[in-house]
Amino acid sequence: MATTEQIKEFGIVGAGGAGFPTYVKLGSETEIFIVNAAECEPLLHKDKELLRLKSEIFYKGLVTCLDLTAAQRCIIGVKAKYTDLITHLKETNPAPDRIEIMGLRDFYPVGDEITLIYETTGRIVAPRALPSSQGVIVNNVETIYNIGLGTPLVTKFITVGGDVQQPVSVEVPIGMPFREVIALAHPNLKGADLAHMEEDFAVIVGGPMMGKLATSLDEPVTKTTGGLLVFAKDHPLIQRFETAAQEKRVKRIGKSACDQCSICSELCPRHLLGHPVEPHKAMRNLMFSSFAEGTDQTLAILPNTLACAECNLCTLVSCPEGLYPAQVTIASKKQSMAAKATLDAANEDNAHPLIDYRRTPVKKIMTRLALDRFQNKGALSAFALHPKQLTIRTSQHIGAPATPMVTTGDKVTRYQKIASVGDKLGAEIHSPVDGQITAVNDREIVIAPFA
Known part of the structure; x- marks a missing residue:
């Protein structure tokens, strides 16, 4: 079983939000441990895919979380409409006496931490208070999966959807440019060049409700990137996002x-x-x-x-x-x-x-935001990935930025630590590949993968 010290060393942070260091959450005991498997934002599917295809590793991580927090009860909150997934989770549940799978209603934002606690336990967390005030810890699916892996965190699961030919969920190395990840889903460019697609298309990083517009498609994947949704610039949602920023x-x-x-x-x-x-x-x-x-x-x-x-x-x-x-x-x-x-x-x-x-039903949101014209799926798919370079940001988490431990020209191996926060609140950073450092500054480390 992984310890909180190992989880800190692995650089694991919350994969579904702002990137709070996971070792801090798991350093306290709790009465109830809740798994946020609601995935309430439209068009996102990577958590369901992880539960469906990698449940053994997920459950290994979950049992570790329960042991570390001494939780008396565990609830996996997943939407009730996913009956096949719920059946699979029950059939593969290694500890049915400790772990309960609970069906949730299909509304937004049932995946909001405070809303999820109410829906699963009936308890209300006071404004500005933490879930621990109600004897609860909440973690999301991918974070728990990363604990089950037992290795440093170097890859990210992402759903690529929206105006694409084949919506997919993919596992990619941290630091891979958005543009190369989006290409895996074959965006409907209508004759436009992928290298210049931002002239006619915009990308929302995250979900369509709480995501942010990408400022550049050369931005790198971080530990908290969960979705890349492609839309034509004249789509009403993009117009709303652009106005909201003014x-x-x-x-x-x-x-x-x-x-x-x-x-x-x-x-x-x-x-x-x-x-x-x-x-x-x-x-x-x-x-x-x-x-x-x-x-x-x-x-x-x-x-x-x-x-x-x-x-x-x-x-x-x-x-x-x-x-x-x-x-x-x-x-x-x-x-x-x-x-x-x-x-x-x-x-x-x-x-x-x-x-x-x-x-508010998710179906209503899909219609209101003109998302129902797109395929609402994202099967987990494997690709041969050959990024030319990875840009690893030193701040992908809540807390202090990590300080680089490498210099330009250094050769690194996969899982090697390349930046550290020391004793400060934050997350360690590791190399996703075997490669050579081509640039280093306080903000990022650039790695050229070996062929």
């Missing part, structure tokens, strides 16, 4: 059109759990904030925005006017954090009485 435009639109219907708050996943976040009040705050064009558009401090999960549901689905309440709420949240505002929500621990009726 803060002044978002605020101008909000001030001119919000009619305070409050639907954004009524459907907010955290509000439904009794958390005090109410996007319509952030919009109201915007409407009554005075600032002139060209000036610093500062909003009043709203501590309740600190409870926002940034799921983007209110912007992309809930708002009937097509406004941007999520971005306004997040802007206010950032200002509240900068002002060191505090959130007093000790009594906000009761779920909304209509919570079961106000969940």
Whole structure:
């Protein structure tokens, strides 16, 4: 069984979020250990594929997690509609007395950590509190699989989907350029050149709800890259993402059109759990904030925005006017954090009485965002990969960046440690290949793989 020291040495971080070092989570005991297998973002499939095809390694990692945390109960939360997968997980379950497979409803964001805890246990984590406050630890499928491997973390599973001929889930070396990964799914370039596809296409890194637009297709895969979704630039989702990134435009639109219907708050996943976040009040705050064009558009401090999960549901689905309440709420949240505002929500621990009726089905999101025109699948497929170079970032995780341990010209082997955080919070970095270091700086290490 791997120890927390080995997990730290292997550089394993949360594969489904911001990259929190896994050894820290597993360094505490817990009552309940939950596996987040919900994969609630549309068009993403790599976690289900891992469970389907690599369940032995996954379960090995899961048993390690349970032993390290002394968990009394384990729940694997997977959508109930995947009946074949649930059957497979039950048939291969090595410890049915310790591990329960629980079917989840098909809504967004059932994979949100706090929502998942409520759906599987009925417990409500208070705003800004950690799952440990309710005796729970949550980890996602790929993170647990990486623990089961028992090797340094050097590859990443990614779903490539959207406007492609063959959506796939693939395992690629960390540091591989997005462009080369996307090519594996044969994007529908309509005559465009793959080398210049960004002239007509955009790529969302992550899922269509919470992902980010890639600034360059030469960006490298990191330990937290989970999806690469290709869309034509005139696709409505890309247009929404591009507008959402323009803060002044978002605020101008909000001030001119919000009619305070409050639907954004009524459907907010955290509000439904009794958390005090109410996007319509952030919009109201915007409407009554005075600032002139060209000036610093500062909003009043709203501590309740600190409870926002940034799921983007209110912007992309809930708002009937097509406004941007999520971005306004997040802007206010950032200002509240900068002002060191505090959130007093000790009594906000009761779920909304209509919570079961106000969940947003994924099918509705697929239709609303014009995603139903694409193939919603992504079978795990193997490819012969020959990247010309790998760019390994020294910060792929929460915590301190890793300090390079190699210099230009050094030869390295697969799994060799090439950067370290020492005793600081963070993650060790290892080489995914046998190769030679061609460039090193504080931000990244470039490796040319040997043929």
